[in-house]
Amino acid sequence: MEAKSKIYIFMDEEVRPLAVVTAPIHIEIDTRKLVDGKHILKLVSKDPSGKEGIRTIPFEVRNGPAIAVEGIQEDAVVDGVVPIMINAYGKGDQTSFLISGSETPQTIPFWVWILLICFIAWSLYYLVRYMNLPVVDM
Template sequence: MDSKSKIIIFVDDEIQPIGEFDAPVNFELDTRKLTDGLHQLKIVSKDPSGKEGIRIIPFTVRNGPAITLDGLKDNDVVDGILPMMINAYGKGNQKQFLIFGSETPKNVPSWLWAAIIVFVAWAIYYIITSLG
C-alpha cells in the first residue's frame, strides 16, 4: 500500500486526466493548449486509505488578442447608426512588449469638455472684472 496521497488533475469535463502525481506536486498548466473562454480545473485527491477529495476551480483563459470596444456596452438598448471603435492586439512572445496597437485611443469625455469650457469662461470673466 502506497503511503502518499495521489493527485489527479482534469481540465473541464475531460474523462482523461492531464496528470496524475504523488503529493505534493508542483504543476504548470499550459493554457496555450486551451481555447479562450471559461474553463475549470478539477483536482481529485486520493489518500492512502482510499478516501477521495475533489476541488473545482473555475478560470478564464485569454491567450488570444485582447479586444476592446468603445461605443457599445453589454446589454445596451440601441437604435440607428452606432459609431464604434474596435481594437485588437496580442501580447507578443511575452519576452518583448509590443507597443504598436497595445493601447486603445479613447474619445475625450463630454464632462471634461464641459469642465474646460466652464474654466475658460470663468478665467475670461475674472480677467475682465479685474481690469475694470
C-alpha cells in the same frame, strides 16, 4: 515510509486526468494549448485511507489578441445608426512588449469637456475681475 495523497488533475469535462501526481507538487499549465474562453481546472485528491476531496477552479484564458469595442456595450438597447470603433491587438510574447497598436484610441468623455469648460469660464471670470480693478496710487 509515509503514504502520501494522490492528486488527479482534470481540465474541463475530460474523463481522463491530465496527470496523476503525489502531493505536494508544483506544476505549470501551458494556457497556449487551450482555446480562449472559460475553463475549469478540477483537482481530485485521494488520501491513503481512501477518502476523496474535490476542488474546482474556474478560470478564463485569453491568449489571443485583445479586442476593444467602443460605441456599444453588452446587452445594450440601440436604435438608428450606431457608430462603433473596433480595435484588436496582440500582446506579443513574454519577453517583448508590442507598443504598436496596443492602445485603443478613445473619445474624450463628456465629464472632461465639462471640467474644461468650467475651468475656462473660471479663468475668464477672474481675468475680467482683475482687469476691472482700480489702480491705487500711493
